[in-house]
Amino acid sequence: MIELKNIKKSYSVGKSSMEVLKGVDLKIEDGELVSIMGSSGSGKSTLLNILGILDNYDSGEYLLGGTLVKNLSEKKAALFRNKMVGFVFQSFNLVSFKNALENVALPLYYQGIGRKKRNTMAMEYLEKVGLDKWAEHLPSELSGGQKQRVAMARALITQPKIILADEPTGALDSATSMEVMALIKEVNDQGMTVIIVTHETDIAALTNRTIRLRDGIIGE
Ligand code: ADP
């Protein structure tokens, strides 16, 4: 499903450049539940953004579902990303003036799907995460755990192949974190590939494999 070969990525800082990924090799099979750990600034988000085609890499090869992800036009990258990946972020990234249902339906709006179908599907996905009764509520009226479940429903509604979660429990207390992890496990049990960035060992312990990012390369 995912194969990275000797991936390198630098950022320019003023006139100099800083190499964050120094030759990452990684294989992730269909249906895996993997965590990525590493200290702050070690390049976890950089790696996840490359995996999710949100960012480019400098050299190496990234194969996603057999397709080489390299030098794609913005448009091609967006199409491929929307088909393949769902994102979940630490800060939820919900639209504050839209209710839970509208937030979940948003990716379908960008796919040009009509309102009625959008809303029916969004309600189905809210049901899956146990929040159908909260459909009309704004994010500000939801707890952190509820917001993250809405974000999960929004990530799932396009039926992607992979869920990429960047510290999904980073803003949650431990009981709520376990609820979100239970949902992630459930999704993974249904066959979805899930990759979670975390710096919490108890979260990583709930995944089937932990990848460690250190000095720009991977050790397991
Ligand atoms: P992590 O998620 O592991 O904390 P990041 O991937 O966010 O690490 O960042 C890795 C390093 O790259 C950090 O030193 C960070 O400051 C730097 N960095 C990240 N994004 C950029 C950017 N867009 N421009 C310049 N430097 C960046």
Ligand code: MG
């Ligand atoms: Mg990060």
